[in-house]
Amino acid sequence: MSERTVVAVPRKSVGLSLVLTFFFGSLGMLYSTVAGALIMIAIEFVVGFLTFGIGLFFTHIVCMIWGAVAASNYNTRIFGH
Numbered sequence: 027m028s029e030r031t032v033v034a035v036p037r038k039s040v041g042l043s044l045v046l047t048f049f050f051g052s053l054g055m056l057y058s059t060v061a062g063a064l065i066m067i068a069i070e071f072v073v074g075f076l077t078f079g080i081g082l083f084f085t086h087i088v089c090m091i092w093g094a095v096a097a098s099n100y101n102t103r104i105f106g107h
Contacts, residue, residue, distance in 0.1 A: 038097040047093040051086050059096035
């Protein structure tokens with residue numbers, strides 16, 4: 027008799043990812059993609075410094091899109107749909 031190990035992992039909510047990135051920016055991306063969040067934190071630091079904060083409006087939108095796509099891709103990769 028062979029034993030089978032089952033690991034239950036929850037889906038990542040695209041909606042929750044959008045809400046978290048809307049309110050917390052790149053820190054909210056930690057829910058959906060840690061590597062992406064670290065990259066965007068560094069980019070936002072540089073952009074914020076160089077543009078006196080004005081450029082953060084654009085990076086915030088990028089964070090929201092990237093976080094939602096990362097959550098969707100995670101679900102597709104793990105669950106196949």
